[in-house]
Amino acid sequence: MSETLLSVDGLEKYYYERDSLLDTVFRREPDAVKAVDGVSFDVKEGETLGLVGESGCGKSTTGETVLRLREPTGGTVEFDGANVGDLSGEELTEFRRRAGIVFQDPFASLDPRMTIGQIVREPLSVHGVANADERVRELLERVGLSADQFDRYPHEFSGGQRQRVGIARALALEPDFLVLDEPVSALDVSVQAQILNLLDDLQDDLGLTYLFIAHDLSVVRHISDRVAVMYLGEIVETGEVDDIFENPRHPYTQALLESVPRADTMESEREVRTLSGDVPSPRNPPSGCRFRTRCPHVIPPNDLDIDQAAFRAVMDVRDRLERGDFGSGDVSSADEWTEHVSAELSGRAREAMEDAFESLAAGDDEAARGRLRDTFQSVCETASPELDDGSQPAACHLDDPATTT
Numbered sequence: 097m098s099e100t101l102l103s104v105d106g107l108e109k110y111y112y113e114r115d116s117l118l119d120t121v122f123r124r125e126p127d128a129v130k131a132v133d134g135v136s137f138d139v140k141e142g143e144t145l146g147l148v149g150e151s152g153c154g155k156s157t158t159g160e161t162v163l164r165l166r167e168p169t170g171g172t173v174e175f176d177g178a179n180v181g182d183l184s185g186e187e188l189t190e191f192r193r194r195a196g197i198v199f200q201d202p203f204a205s206l207d208p209r210m211t212i213g214q215i216v217r218e219p220l221s222v223h224g225v226a227n228a229d230e231r232v233r234e235l236l237e238r239v240g241l242s243a244d245q246f247d248r249y250p251h252e253f254s255g256g257q258r259q260r261v262g263i264a265r266a267l268a269l270e271p272d273f274l275v276l277d278e279p280v281s282a283l284d285v286s287v288q289a290q291i292l293n294l295l296d297d298l299q300d301d302l303g304l305t306y307l308f309i310a311h312d313l314s315v316v317r318h319i320s321d322r323v324a325v326m327y328l329g330e331i332v333e334t335g336e337v338d339d340i341f342e343n344p345r346h347p348y349t350q351a352l353l354e355s356v357p358r359a360d361t362m363e364s365e366r367e368v369r370t371l372s373g374d375v376p377s378p379r380n381p382p383s384g385c386r387f388r389t390r391c392p393h394v395i396p397p398n399d400l401d402i403d404q405a406a407f408r409a410v411m412d413v414r415d416r417l418e419r420g421d422f423g424s425g426d427v428s429s430a431d432e433w434t435e436h437v438s439a440e441l442s443g444r445a446r447e448a449m450e451d452a453f454e455s456l457a458a459g460d461d462e463a464a465r466g467r468l469r470d471t472f473q474s475v476c477e478t479a480s481p482e483l484d485d486g487s488q489p490a491a492c493h494l495d496d497p498a499t500t501t
């Protein structure tokens with residue numbers, strides 16, 4: 097069995113920004129942007145771990161922090177048995193040689209004033225490698241370009257060719273490990289497959305280990321051995337790639353898969369459902385399960401008889417009330433709103449909603465919030481689900497018998 101090359105434990109990267117002049121003047125503690133909030137995973141030698149999630153979930157920050165291009169605010173990264181945070185001097189230089197990155201945008205990541213030969217040679221020059229030009233020509237050939245293109249400029253190349261240049265540059269120092277940060281997202285679909293095949297071949301030939309970052313699950317399917325699904329700074333599910341695709345456990349993984357169009361004839365007429373709403377701000381993530389504000393399976397209290405669609409609608413009203421972007425200012429008459437919102441509700445649920453709208457019509461937002469909280473509070477908002485054990489760990493209260501019986 098292969099050895100673990102990279103081991104990430106409780107990694108945290110919070111960004112601190114002073115929000116406003118008042119924060120600065122009064123030296124207020126700024127709110128942290130919790131871009132990565134306690135992430136753990138291992139990558140074995142020769143393996144590809146796909147890291148997927150929507151834009152803003154913290155994937156790039158994870159990749160950059162793992163490589164110590166950004167300093168973590170918590171947790172540890174071990175590379176080949178050494179704590180990356182402790183490295184300095186020659187050891188850090190050696191880590192930088194062994195662990196590199198390919199960026200998403202080949203247009204932005206290449207200096208337009210340098211020839212592609214110079215671009216690929218740069219890391220070799222920095223590390224004082226002799227006979228660098230010869231090595232650059234070999235690398236250009238290796239990634240499917242021609243050694244004769246050494247003196248050409250990036251603007252003379254197509255998107256796919258520029259990404260080949262980016263890959264050649266990342267390979268220059270013979271790394272063992274690469275973070276591939278959305279390496280094909282900026283490319284046409286036809287070109288994506290060529291670059292993915294190249295990355296696959298290079299991995300086989302050179303024994304590379306990859307952390308492959310993508311927002312699109314379909315991209316990681318063929319290249320990954322295992323997948324980690326990230327939502328709002330946390331990993332919500334990990335597993336073997338086939339298990340994740342065939343039997344996704346977490347509602348977020350399921351929703352990501354639902355939003356992937358499939359070419360399969362049986363599946364091609366399937367309705368492609370997109371995830372509703374945006375990823376909430378990592379500055380103020382939802383309490384409990386961070387996905388609960390968008391989850392189609394949020395768990396009602398045991399003693400409440402309510403169907404899922406109605407509960408989801410109630411939770412949306414509650415989320416907006418709690419955030420303060422809906423309130424008494426929007427409600428002039430309780431009758432009009434209760435009719436509208438309570439149509440699907442009965443019994444205790446209906447009573448609570450009617451009371452809440454009466455409070456809103458009377459201008460008492462806090463009473464409305466409290467009434468709804470008392471009746472509808474879900475375990476999904478009061479407790480953070482932990483990744484469970486097993487070959488495909490997921491962090492969801494639905495899988496915890498204690499919360500669903």
Ligand SMILES: Nc1ncnc2c1ncn2[C@@H]1O[C@H](COP(=O)(O)OP(=O)(O)OP(=O)(O)O)[C@@H](O)[C@H]1O
Nearest residue numbers: 111129131150151152153154155156157158311378
């Ligand atoms: N330098 C920074 N300062 C403050 N916040 C940041 C900084 N860089 C990223 N963020 C925030 O951290 C969160 C995670 O960003 P990150 O780029 O890691 O996500 P991502 O999943 O890679 O998304 P994308 O694919 O859009 O890059 C986002 O809310 C982003 O706005």
